[in-house]
Amino acid sequence: MSFAPGQTVGPFFHLGLPYEGGNLLVPAGHPDGVRLHGRVFDGQGAGVPDALIELWQADPSGQVPRATGSIRRDGYTFTGWGRTQTDGDGHYWFSTLLPGADPGRRPFFAVTVFARGLTDRLFTRAYLPGDEPDPLLDGLEPDRRVTLITTREERGLLFDIHLQGEGETVFLSYPRQAR
Amino acid sequence: MTTQADINREIAELRGSGGPQPRRDYPPYRSSMLRYPTRDLHQVDPEGVELWAPCFGAADIDDHEADLTVQRSGEPLGERIVVTGRVLDGDGRPVRHQLVEIWQANASGRYWHQRDQHPAPLDPNFIGAGRCLTDGDGVYTFQTIKPGAYPWRNHDNAWRPAHIHFSLFGTDFTQRLVTQMYFPGDPLFDLDPIYQSVTDAKAREMLVASYDHSVTAPERSLGYRWDIILSGTHRTPLEES
Numbered sequence: 227m228s229f230a231p232g233q234t235v236g237p238f239f240h241l242g243l244p245y246e247g248g249n250l251l252v253p254a255g256h257p258d259g260v261r262l263h264g265r266v267f268d269g270q271g272a273g274v275p276d277a278l279i280e281l282w283q284a285d286p287s288g289q290v291p292r293a294t295g296s297i298r299r300d301g302y303t304f305t306g307w308g309r310t311q312t313d314g315d316g317h318y319w320f321s322t323l324l325p326g327a328d329p330g331r332r333p334f335f336a337v338t339v340f341a342r343g344l345t346d347r348l349f350t351r352a353y354l355p356g357d358e359p360d361p362l363l364d365g366l367e368p369d370r371r372v373t374l375i376t377t378r379e380e381r382g383l384l385f386d387i388h389l390q391g392e393g394e395t396v397f398l399s400y401p402r403q404a405r
Numbered sequence: 406m407t408t409q410a411d412i413n414r415e416i417a418e419l420r421g422s423g424g425p426q427p428r429r430d431y432p433p434y435r436s437s438m439l440r441y442p443t444r445d446l447h448q449v450d451p452e453g454v455e456l457w458a459p460c461f462g463a464a465d466i467d468d469h470e471a472d473l474t475v476q477r478s479g480e481p482l483g484e485r486i487v488v489t490g491r492v493l494d495g496d497g498r499p500v501r502h503q504l505v506e507i508w509q510a511n512a513s514g515r516y517w518h519q520r521d522q523h524p525a526p527l528d529p530n531f532i533g534a535g536r537c538l539t540d541g542d543g544v545y546t547f548q549t550i551k552p553g554a555y556p557w558r559n560h561d562n563a564w565r566p567a568h569i570h571f572s573l574f575g576t577d578f579t580q581r582l583v584t585q586m587y588f589p590g591d592p593l594f595d596l597d598p599i600y601q602s603v604t605d606a607k608a609r610e611m612l613v614a615s616y617d618h619s620v621t622a623p624e625r626s627l628g629y630r631w632d633i634i635l636s637g638t639h640r641t642p643l644e645e646s
């Protein structure tokens with residue numbers, strides 16, 4: 227069965243998609259909160275000021291959140307999902323918790339990237355730094371692997387996204403999207 | 406300046422070259438040039454959260470957000486329409502109680518957005534954004550205004566066919582879809598690099614709604630039907646709860 231093609235979000239997605247608190251999976255200043263942030267770059271290394279990033283993650287125990295309330299947050303429930311737009315420098319940030327994973331697995335954030343100029347959304351993973359084996363990371367050349375691993379900072383994690391060119395981020399497809 | 410004839414030639418050269426999904430590298434759409442990934446996508450088996458989609462519920466959304474004609478104090482200008490359809494997964498199952506978001510230009514082809522410089526009038530009674538949850542059969546319904554075509558700067562005299570932007574979720578993360586719905590018979594289809602970035606003609610047709618008189622509301626609004634098929638899910642039935 228064929229499925230509907232994607233189309234670019236275009237330049238005016240701010241009208242319909244971002245919403246207040248979209249980037250606050252936990253309130254800023256939450257005792258266990260971290261900032262996951264970075265910049266989105268184009269093929270010439272310029273920040274992309276009209277990108278939209280969605281974040282989807284397990285809770286710290288590795289459970290997949292099933293609670294509603296990502297759009298109207300109550301300030302207590304961890305829904306595991308957020309959305310934010312890049313600013314004029316191509317920078318985005320989320321306030322969230324560190325994801326967990328099943329024992330022996332490497333935790334990651336599932337990330338979706340949209341932008342004017344991208345004809346379709348892109349999927350990627352932002353892994354926590356660590357030593358656990360991982361089927362995806364272990365199958366990549368080192369220079370590709372590093373594009374999927376966040377850098378630990380004093381108060382959070384850095385994850386830059388390079389749409390094109392040097393240091394191009396590894397973007398993912400899944401079996402049921404095979405062309 | 407690139408002319409429409411130049412773009413038409415580029416579109417013609419790439420016709421049929423890209424399969425049923427849009428080409429990521431599609432030069433006729435100029436702003437894609439520095440933004441498309443040059444490497445092949447890396448295929449991976451989904452795991453963990455990728456096997457699930459976020460949940461949205463009644464607490465996230467008010468019913469009136471599905472009616473874009475009542476967001477301001479007065480009636481918006483333009484042709485009132487109903488847009489309805491079913492969201493299905495790649496195996497034909499309805500996607501129930503899931504979020505659908507839309508945004509669009511007003512009847513004059515102008516967005517409620519500071520970066521829209523098209524000198525067509527804003528309508529103080531039309532913002533152009535809405536959301537709803539699908540019902541138990543996967544059905545969504547929006548009341549809105551038929552959007553106008555609008556010019557953009559891709560090339561000289563470039564115009565987008567009238568469209569409504571749609572954002573959809575499935576039951577797993579991998580089904581996420583943002584796309585655009587078009588209206589039947591638009592004379593701008595052949596000229597539009599965004600619509601044509603899907604180079605397969607049959608796949609493009611999946612983006613076009615059909616007029617449906619059974620959806621038309623007497624004395625009120627014209628009806629359009631647009632069903633949306635997402636890609637397949639990766640969870641096995643045992644994991645469904």
Ligand SMILES: [Fe+2]
Nearest residue numbers: 236238568570
């Ligand atoms: Fe648009």
